[in-house]
Amino acid sequence: MHNDMTPSHRLKELGIQLPTAWAPDSRSGPLPRLLGANVEVYAEFVRVVGRRATISGHLPVDDDGAVCGPFGRVGVDVTVEQARSSARRAMLGILASLARELGTIDRVSAWVRLFGLVNGGPDFRDYPTVINGASRLVYDVFGGEAGKHSRIAIGVGGLPFDAPVEIEAEVELNE
């Protein structure tokens, strides 16, 4: 991997295809399909204000951009390795939303912060290992400098669709 590669080149080099990104207000996307026709979606997936982009909480998605399993609590229904893979799939969804909003992920000049939420069983505490699935992908695609980020990984009592993990993020954009 060359340091002068762009993030979109690195994606290709790594053989990663981004999932389908759908608009938050889409009436035909996977979320309305799951939630029913009357779903109201008010939040943006990516909010750009100046050179900052804040990214809404993303659940793990399959290649079609639909929320995907395994579902359940980590340490009970879902293994740590599965949850780590789900965290990677949530980050793939974030990259897809960024590409949709910005045209290309190459407009991201620096990662700032990840907020990782783990739907952990009563005795599960190894939240960092789960969220490493997302952090690792960021470093692989954006490199050791632009990919740097602060992070907080916590356990929550539940997540929408009983997903094992959810990721929120913030990045800085090129001028």
Added chain:
Amino acid sequence: MHNDMTPSHRLKELGIQLPTAWAPDSRSGPLPRLLGANVEVYAEFVRVVGRRATISGHLPVDDDGAVCGPFGRVGVDVTVEQARSSARRAMLGILASLARELGTIDRVSAWVRLFGLVNGGPDFRDYPTVINGASRLVYDVFGGEAGKHSRIAIGVGGLPFDAPVEIEAEVELNE
């Protein structure tokens, strides 16, 4: 609703009166009254640094700015519709705090991020519908462009005063 209306005009148009906003260090406000005379309050309700304003977690408040019910867990003691209305009341409290700190909510040029916390019962997962009560008010008052925001809505094991919902936010200010 005209696009060239200011947010404070829209509030008026919608017939919305903001609740009383009180200073965080007030010794006579509703929080000290609830918590006892020895309460120490260190955090600001609104912290302005440059053009950014970060807003502390706000609970639902009544017209006097006092934390208000219904209290309890969503899906157990409080219905989804009630919790959605509580989320709206938490956002009214945020708007009041912004007006107090900035002089007028018209200094807000863009919403950035909402963080919604839901005191949900063990099987409750529909956090987005609850927090929509806050997001919807933002769009109604600030319009479809300035009101845009990213969002994360999660379930927590408990909230102060057993409130059903709490909202934290960030906005950008005019120069």
Added chain:
Amino acid sequence: MHNDMTPSHRLKELGIQLPTAWAPDSRSGPLPRLLGANVEVYAEFVRVVGRRATISGHLPVDDDGAVCGPFGRVGVDVTVEQARSSARRAMLGILASLARELGTIDRVSAWVRLFGLVNGGPDFRDYPTVINGASRLVYDVFGGEAGKHSRIAIGVGGLPFDAPVEIEAEVELNE
């Protein structure tokens, strides 16, 4: 305490010695020792982007910078006063990480936001009193103007190592 004192002077005046700060990728620091040799650490403790520094979640640490007790849930295994002291120790760890990353804490021009997580027992709701241990230290060291911050304090179902409290933060830096 004089208003024209620098934060590092105030630390000295208060007789506070910062704990040892270790690099996140250190193979010999206390986290790898606790987690085992194969630990992967991807996140930065402090991420600087422009004039913003976002700070990863920090647990309470002893003078050697190792995660320290008391461990357990507040209101069950750990008293409110102990947890408040733990919140202060988490903030000491944050100040040590800032000093390590920036050379000196005097580069912090303004505090922006604290996010406090409390590992509370089923009936514990007084998260603000616990997190006051961290907020108070910020005000004592940075003063009543630069130390101002917005805050959200929540209860979570668990924290790494069963720590009673974890703190995430954001600050602004001098140009």
